[in-house]
Amino acid sequence: MIATKILREKSVRGTASSLGAASKPKTKVADSIKHSVEKNKSTMKHWMNNGLPCGKGTERPGIIYNLRKRKSKLL
Amino acid sequence: MVGETATGKSVGLGLGCDPVVGSLTCSKKREYRVTNRLQEGKRPLYAVIFNFIDSRYFNVFATVGGNRVTVYQCLEGGVIAVLQSYVDEDKDESFYTVSWACNVDGTPFVVAGGINGVMRVIDAGSEKIHKSFVGHGDSVNEIRTQTLKPSLVISASKDESVRLWNVHTGICILIFAGAGGHRNEVLSVDFHPSDIYSIASCGMDNTVKIWSMKEFWTYVEKSFTWTDLPSKFPTKYVQFPVYNASVHLNYVDCNRWLGDFILSKSVDNEIILWEPKVKEQTPGEGVVDILQKYPVPECDIWFIKFSCDFHFNIAAVGNREGKIFVWELQSSPPVLVARLSHPQSKSPIRQTATSFDGSTILSCCEDGTIWRWDDVTNSSD
Numbered sequence: 001m002i003a004t005k006i007l008r009e010k011s012v013r014g015t016a017s018s019l020g021a022a023s024k025p026k027t028k029v030a031d032s033i034k035h036s037v038e039k040n041k042s043t044m045k046h047w048m049n050n051g052l053p054c055g056k057g058t059e060r061p062g063i064i065y066n067l068r069k070r071k072s073k074l075l
Numbered sequence: 076m077v078g079e080t081a082t083g084k085s086v087g088l089g090l091g092c093d094p095v096v097g098s099l100t101c102s103k104k105r106e107y108r109v110t111n112r113l114q115e116g117k118r119p120l121y122a123v124i125f126n127f128i129d130s131r132y133f134n135v136f137a138t139v140g141g142n143r144v145t146v147y148q149c150l151e152g153g154v155i156a157v158l159q160s161y162v163d164e165d166k167d168e169s170f171y172t173v174s175w176a177c178n179v180d181g182t183p184f185v186v187a188g189g190i191n192g193v194m195r196v197i198d199a200g201s202e203k204i205h206k207s208f209v210g211h212g213d214s215v216n217e218i219r220t221q222t223l224k225p226s227l228v229i230s231a232s233k234d235e236s237v238r239l240w241n242v243h244t245g246i247c248i249l250i251f252a253g254a255g256g257h258r259n260e261v262l263s264v265d266f267h268p269s270d271i272y273s274i275a276s277c278g279m280d281n282t283v284k285i286w287s288m289k290e291f292w293t294y295v296e297k298s299f300t301w302t303d304l305p306s307k308f309p310t311k312y313v314q315f316p317v318y319n320a321s322v323h324l325n326y327v328d329c330n331r332w333l334g335d336f337i338l339s340k341s342v343d344n345e346i347i348l349w350e351p352k353v354k355e356q357t358p359g360e361g362v363v364d365i366l367q368k369y370p371v372p373e374c375d376i377w378f379i380k381f382s383c384d385f386h387f388n389i390a391a392v393g394n395r396e397g398k399i400f401v402w403e404l405q406s407s408p409p410v411l412v413a414r415l416s417h418p419q420s421k422s423p424i425r426q427t428a429t430s431f432d433g434s435t436i437l438s439c440c441e442d443g444t445i446w447r448w449d450d451v452t453n454s455s456d
Contacts, residue, residue: 029095029366030407033348036334037387037405040269 094347095367097402097409104412104452105389105401107436110153111447112419115140118169120439121189121378123428126175127385128225129183133431137185138439139170144187146199149435153447161185161197171378174218177225178205179243179299186228186242188215194230196242206245210238214260216278216378221266227295229274231261237276239288241298245305248298251276251286253314255359258282262328263380267335275337277327283339285318285351285361318351320361329380333387333404336366342375346392346402369402369409380426384433391436393424399438399448415448 118141126132134149135158142163148156163170170189177184178198184205188194192215194208213233221227226243236252251274259279267273272289288295291311301308323341330339333348340346346369352362374394381392383404389412393399397420401413415436422442429436434450 030405032350033333033336033366033405033407036336038334040267040332040334041386 094365095408097367097369097411099370099372099411099414101411101414102403104403104410105433105450106452107401107413107415107448108451109417109446110449111155111445113155113445113447114443115145115445116143116443118143118443119425119441120443120445121169121171121425122173122380123426123437123439123445124173124175124382125428125430125437126183127431128175128177128220128222129181132175132183136428136437137173137175137187138445139173139187139189140439140443142166142168142170144170144173144185144195144197146185147445149430149447153449155445155447159199159202161195163195165191167191172215172217174220174228175225176220176228176242179226184242186218186220188218188230190214192232192234194218194240196245206242208240208245208247210247211236216260216262217264217380219265221271222268223266223271226299229264229266231264231276231278233260235259235261235278237261237264237274237286239295241295244298244301246298246301246308247305247310248295248308249288249291249311249313251313251316253312255284255315255319257284262326262378263330265331267332275330275332277330277339279326281323281325281327281341282319282321283323283327283330283337283351284316286313286316288313315359317359318353318361319359320351320363322347322349322363322365326377328377331381331383333383338381338383338390338404340371340374340379340381340392342377344372344374345370346381346390348404367407367409369400371400373398376423378425379423382427382429384429385431386433389429389433391427391429391438393427393438393440395423397421397424397440399424399427399436401436417446420444420446 120140123138125136137146144161146159168191170187173187183199185197192211196205198205211232215230217231228240230238235257239249257278257280261278264276272287274286277283325341327341336350348366350364371392373396376395381390383390391401399415403410403412422440424438427438436448438446
């Protein structure tokens with residue numbers, strides 16, 4: 001346990017520097033970004049609709065909590 | 076060394092090259108027009124956010140400034156309707172951040188925090204305070220909601236900690252702080268878009284840290300069924316991040332996941348996109364692979380936060396002169412699709428909010444104004 005703690009403490013002290021970091025082929029940057037976003041998107045499920053929410057032009061579901069009709073006392 | 080094409084744009088030259096830097100020559104791919112401007116008050120507005128949690132409310136946004144939380148709706152033709160407004164009982168409260176969340180039954184919540192360190196959870200359905208979260212020892216600088224489980228919110232604080240909360244039960248589940256934690260104010264935090272266990276945080280210690288709550292997930296699940304007092308819940312400390320790196324040389328005031336990459340901003344007039352890579356030999360220590368940079372002129376003051384549309388196609392960021400830069404995120408080299416400015420917009424823009432599809436960009440300003448910009452690229456008028 002003590003050894004683990006020492007190891008962890010040691011590991012966080014040696015912060016990596018960004019200077020000189022450039023290992024990825026930059027010509028593939030755009031593809032990498034798109035791939036990373038798409039990969040995460042395909043596994044991202046909107047909790048309520050069980051899928052990605054609708055976008056522009058798609059008919060939206062009716063509002064259950066019609067916020068506008070309820071007048072706040074503060075208004 | 077970075078080569079330049081005839082158009083003046085920077086391009087990468089292959090393996091081992093410097094990060095690609097976006098050109099400030101605007102491509103004008105999109106044309107935005109001011110469609111509304113609101114003067115909410117005289118106190119600074121520090122945060123504005125669209126509701127991406129519930130698709131029924133994609134055109135609803137919230138702002139915070141002073142001791143007030145206001146909910147608006149974007150309507151056709153640039154109209155902005157005030158729906159609700161909440162005033163904190165403490166006149167000295169100054170809210171710095173706001174986020175949308177949900178109760179387990181889908182009730183929309185607005186969660187706000189600020190200088191007092193107390194987080195207010197407002198039930199927007201019943202227009203009442205649902206709960207108040209007491210725990211942070213100082214200001215709350217950012218609140219974000221787990222979109223995969225939107226009863227979970229996370230807060231970043233001046234007390235150098237990040238806390239995970241369950242808005243349904245009011246429980247503080249986890250505290251990310253300690254031996255491996257931040258050494259100064261935590262200014263920003265974000266949930267990973269698909270890895271439910273991962274968060275990224277950054278702050279005044281110039282570092283970005285990635286934390287995993289995987290080994291504490293049983294406590295997260297327990298928080299949903301906890302029926303005893305929240306103070307009796309066995310809140311756990313997460314002392315060591317799985318990754319730590321210094322990407323910037325100064326305060327890091329905003330970080331967002333872009334897939335498995337991270338967008339982060341300091342006070343160096345740019346947003347950086349980079350990939351965190353963990354060293355196998357030394358867990359917790361990381362290597363930074365900077366992919367590209369998005370310049371933002373006159374953005375050398377801290378607490379200016381950028382926003383992305385839901386699909387991460389664009390990012391909008393303001394500066395201290397009231398201008399907004401809209402960058403295309405997924406292209407390389409980065410493309411500046413629009414530069415938004417107006418003669419009357421001269422105050423620092425503390426935060427932007429980009430709508431679901433990027434068709435509307437909102438900005439909240441130091442002078443208490445809210446500006447609405449709408450995409451008119453395909454408009455016939």
